[in-house]
Amino acid sequence: MTLLEKIKNIYPSLxxxxxxxxxxxxxxxxxxxxxxxxxxxxxxxxLAKPTDEELA
Amino acid sequence: MSSIVISGDTSGAITLAAPAVSGTNxxxxxAATGTVMVSGNMPAFNAYVGTSYNLAYNVTTKVPFDTKVxxxxxxxxxxxxxxxxxxxxxxxxxxxxxxxxxxxxQTGSLGLVLNLYKNGTNFSQLGNVIGVSSFPGxxxxxxxxxxxxxxxxxxxxxxxxxxxxxxxxQNGQTYSSFSATLVRSA
Numbered sequence: 001m002t003l004l005e006k007i008k009n010i011y012p013s014l015x016x017x018x019x020x021x022x023x024x025x026x027x028x029x030x031x032x033x034x035x036x037x038x039x040x041x042x043x044x045x046x047l048a049k050p051t052d053e054e055l056a
Numbered sequence: 057m058s059s060i061v062i063s064g065d066t067s068g069a070i071t072l073a074a075p076a077v078s079g080t081n082x083x084x085x086x087a088a089t090g091t092v093m094v095s096g097n098m099p100a101f102n103a104y105v106g107t108s109y110n111l112a113y114n115v116t117t118k119v120p121f122d123t124k125v126x127x128x129x130x131x132x133x134x135x136x137x138x139x140x141x142x143x144x145x146x147x148x149x150x151x152x153x154x155x156x157x158x159x160x161x162q163t164g165s166l167g168l169v170l171n172l173y174k175n176g177t178n179f180s181q182l183g184n185v186i187g188v189s190s191f192p193g194x195x196x197x198x199x200x201x202x203x204x205x206x207x208x209x210x211x212x213x214x215x216x217x218x219x220x221x222x223x224x225x226q227n228g229q230t231y232s233s234f235s236a237t238l239v240r241s242a
Contacts, residue, residue, distance in 0.1 A: 002112065002113075002115075002220060003115070004113065004114050004115065016219070020114075020216065021116070021184070021214055028115040029117070029212070030116070030118065031118050032118040032119075032120050032137065040116070
């Protein structure tokens with residue numbers, strides 16, 4: 001399961017638009033260094049950034 | 057006299073040499089202060105995505121430019137896909153990239169965004185294309201300053217194609233490129 005899918009499972013109200021550039025408030029990145037996807041920006045107005053435990 | 061040698065106060069020397077061909081030519085130095093640019097201190101490189109790579113869905117990902125066409129000053133790393141120019145100045149950066157329009161499982165209109173990251177953070181959104189039915193691609197350029205020591209540049213891409221598994225980048229020299237050249241020293 002990807003990080004995007006894990007976040008959507010935690011917050012089913014999130015849509016793909018929440019992750020879009022410019023209009024979205026959440027940005028996922030992958031530095032292509034073997035460490036996988038990570039949350040680069042979390043500026044959602046009501047939902048808290050998931051903890052590492054929630055994403056594990 | 058075929059050349060003039062100017063020695064430094066402590067070490068080093070510069071030789072100004074005339075070409076060994078017939079004819080008389082004039083090279084006029086400008087009435088300005090600055091560093092003379094010659095091929096040896098003008099970094100230029102070109103690299104492309106040589107290995108098949110899947111661009112993840114809805115994740116901004118550093119593009120793995122892993123194969124060099126040329127790199128005159130050894131300033132581009134194919135290990136971390138990063139351009140770190142060692143001469144301070146103004147660089148023209150160009151990139152083009154496309155993603156596959158087939159085999160990715162994508163649905164609906166496709167979007168692709170290319171970003172220039174400087175020192176690990178998004179410096180400029182070079183371009184975006186949205187609502188394409190197949191094979192979205194972008195060709196972008198920007199003029200940037202680099203301090204010649206610590207500044208480095210990378211290309212990061214975002215796509216909404218291929219939910220949820222992503223789509224392949226169109227790899228190969230024909231379909232992808234990251235290049236830069238010094239256009240003016242600091």
